[in-house]
Amino acid sequence: MSVEAVVFDIGNVLIEWQPERHYDATIGEARRRDMFARVDLHEINDRVDRGAPFRQTIEEAAERYPDFESEILMWYHEWIHMAQPEIPHSVRILRALRAKGVPVFALSNFGIESFEFAETKYPFLTEFDRRYISGHMGCVKPHALIYEMVEADCGIAAQGLLFADDRQENIDAAANRGWQTHLFTGPDGLADRLVKEGLLSAEQAR
Incomplete structure (x- = not known):
């Protein structure tokens, strides 16, 4: 047809769409690998993709993982740098x-x-x-x-x-x-x- x-x-x-690349450039590959091994950021983002509020979802995740709070918040505040060019x-x-x-x-x-x-x-x-x-x-x-x-x-x-x-x-x-x-x-x-x-x-x- x-x-x-x-x-x-x-x-x-x-x-x-390369979040890992942005994190590697900003916090270093070792820190990024440690975070992604302990925090399923892609699953959290899947909730946003299903319609969950973006900022609230990321902020709640940051609260659940205080060891990576600032890095998780980057998913919201620096999102456009992950979705480029x-x-x-x-x-x-x-x-x-x-x-x-x-x-x-x-x-x-x-x-x-x-x-x-x-x-x-x-x-x-x-x-x-x-x-x-x-x-x-x-x-x-x-x-x-x-x-x-x-x-x-x-x-x-x-x-x-x-x-x-x-x-x-x-x-x-x-x-x-x-x-x-x-x-x-x-x-x-x-x-x-x-x-x-x-x-x-x-x-x-x-």
Whole structure:
């Protein structure tokens, strides 16, 4: 079936998301490793992605782990430094698809407040035809429900959706519902896939 819409993950597809890299640069790798071994910051962030209040969730975690209080608070106060930079070629691809009239959607595990903040730093986040942000949906990838919610809202059959994500489990969950998928390992590979699908010319996908 031909592709009717391209669905983009955001983190590590359009914007680099590397909290560990920021912590290594600010508190040192040894301290970061110790903290991550004792505090599951990614699980805490998952709560934010499911719709929990960003600042409150991080502050409560900091109170529970006083040995790392200041470092945990960095997850909130320095969050934008963990979510950078944008991936320019991916953004060009997004805009090339829109210029061709191909519908583009976002499907991302992202908190409500953090996404609103990201919009102020990355204007392209406002350019999607539809945005499916987990914090607003109360459900995260790779749960099947979030893909079902996308299908129900956009009205496109699963087979007409091409989904690009950097995590295999998210790709697998989409494929299980019949979506076409692309495991993102870099923008060149995505560009090649879109050219193969006939959605962009090689020049447009550069």
